[in-house]
Amino acid sequence: EAGVVQSPRYKIIEKKQPVAFWCNPISGHNTLYWYLQNLGQGPELLIRYENEEAVDDSQLPKDRFSAERLKGVDSTLKIQPAELGDSAVYLCASSPQGGNTEAFFGQGTRLTVV
Amino acid sequence: DQQVKQNSPSLSVQEGRISILNCDYTNSMFDYFLWYKKYPAEGPTFLISISSIKDKNEDGRFTVFLNKSAKHLSLHIVPSQPGDSAVYFCAASASGQNFVFGPGTRLSVLP
Numbered sequence: 006e007a008g009v010v011q012s013p014r015y016k017i018i019e020k021k022q023p024v025a026f027w028c029n030p031i032s033g034h035n036t037l038y039w040y041l042q043n044l045g046q047g048p049e050l051l052i053r054y055e056n057e058e059a060v061d062d063s064q065l066p067k068d069r070f071s072a073e074r075l076k077g078v079d080s081t082l083k084i085q086p087a088e089l090g091d092s093a094v095y096l097c098a099s100s101p102q103g104g105n106t107e108a109f110f111g112q113g114t115r116l117t118v119v
Numbered sequence: 120d121q122q123v124k125q126n127s128p129s130l131s132v133q134e135g136r137i138s139i140l141n142c143d144y145t146n147s148m149f150d151y152f153l154w155y156k157k158y159p160a161e162g163p164t165f166l167i168s169i170s171s172i173k174d175k176n177e178d179g180r181f182t183v184f185l186n187k188s189a190k191h192l193s194l195h196i197v198p199s200q201p202g203d204s205a206v207y208f209c210a211a212s213a214s215g216q217n218f219v220f221g222p223g224t225r226l227s228v229l230p
Contacts, residue, residue: 009162038217047123047208047220048163061217096162104215105151105170110162 007031009111011097017117023085026114030078030099037074038108039082040096048096048110054080055103087118122146123211125221132228138196140224142209145190149211153218154183154194157206166207167194199228 010029018024030037035056040048051070053061056077065072069088074080084091094115098108124143132138142152150171155163169176169183169192176183182195196203206225210218 045128046222047210049220050217053217098162105168105212107153107165107168108218109165110155112160112162 009097009099009109011095011111011114013114014112015115015117017119018087020089020118021086023083024087024116025081025083026095026097026116028080028082028097028111030080030097031109034099034101034109035077036100036103036106036108037080038096038098038100039072039080040098040110042094042096042113044093051082053103060103084116087116089118092116092118120145121222122149122219123209123221125207125209125224127224128222129225129227132199132226134201134228134230135198138194138199138203138226138228140194140196140207140209140226142192142194142221143190144192144211146211146213146219147190148213149190149219150214151212152183152185152192153210154181155208155210155220156203157208157223163208196226199226201228201230204228 037054039051042048054074072082094113096113098110100106100108154166157163185192206223208223209221212218
C-alpha cells in the first residue's frame with residue numbers, strides 16, 4: 006500500500022513569490038492534516054480536513070496561506086506571498102478517521118525562502 | 120506555552136542498553152498519547168500509543184509508561200539498537216481533538 010505522497014520534496018523561492026505544495030493521502034483515509042515543522046521543534050497543525058471539509062483551520066495564517074482538498078482526496082497548500090519566516094518543512098498526514106487514531110505522515114516538503 | 124514538553128533535546132545510549140525518553144504535559148484533559156520516530160529527511164512514523172485508561176503499553180522492544188498524576192510518560196527501548204537512532208516525538212490529544220507534539224528528543228545509539 007502506498008503511503009502519503011508529497012511533492013515537491015524541496016523548494017527554494019524568493020520572498021514575495023507564491024508556492025504550492027501537493028499531498029496525496031493514503032487511499033481511503035478521510036482525515037488529512039497539514040503540519041508545519043520548524044527546525045528543532047515538533048510538527049504544528051495548520052489545518053485538518055474531514056473529507057472535503059476543513060474542520061480545524063484555526064492555526065492557518067489566512068492572510069497568506071490557503072488550502073483546499075478537492076473531492077476529499079488530494080490536497081494543496083498554498084502560500085502567497087511567501088516570507089522569509091515561512092522557511093520550514095511542511096508535512097502532510099492522513100488517517101482513516103479523526104480522533105484518537107495515529108496519523109501517517111508523508112516525507113514532507115522543505116521550503117527555503119530567500 | 121508548551122503543552123507537551125520533552126526536556127532532553129538529546130540522549131546517547133550504548134547499544135544493548137536501555138533508552139528512556141521522557142515527556143511531560145500540562146493539560147490534564149489529555150487522554151491519548153502517541154510516540155513517533157523520525158529519521159532525517161523522512162516524515163515521522165508512528166511507534167506506539169497509550170490511552171489514559173492504561174498505565175503501560177508494550178510492543179516488542181518498545182514500552183510506554185503513563186503516570187497520570189505526574190502528567191508524565193516515558194518510552195523505554197530495550198535493548199537499544201543503532202537503527203533506533205532518530206528523533207522521537209511525543210504527542211497528546213484530548214477527547215479526540217488534534218494532537219499536540221513535543222519538540223522531540225534526538226536519540227543516538229552508539230555501537
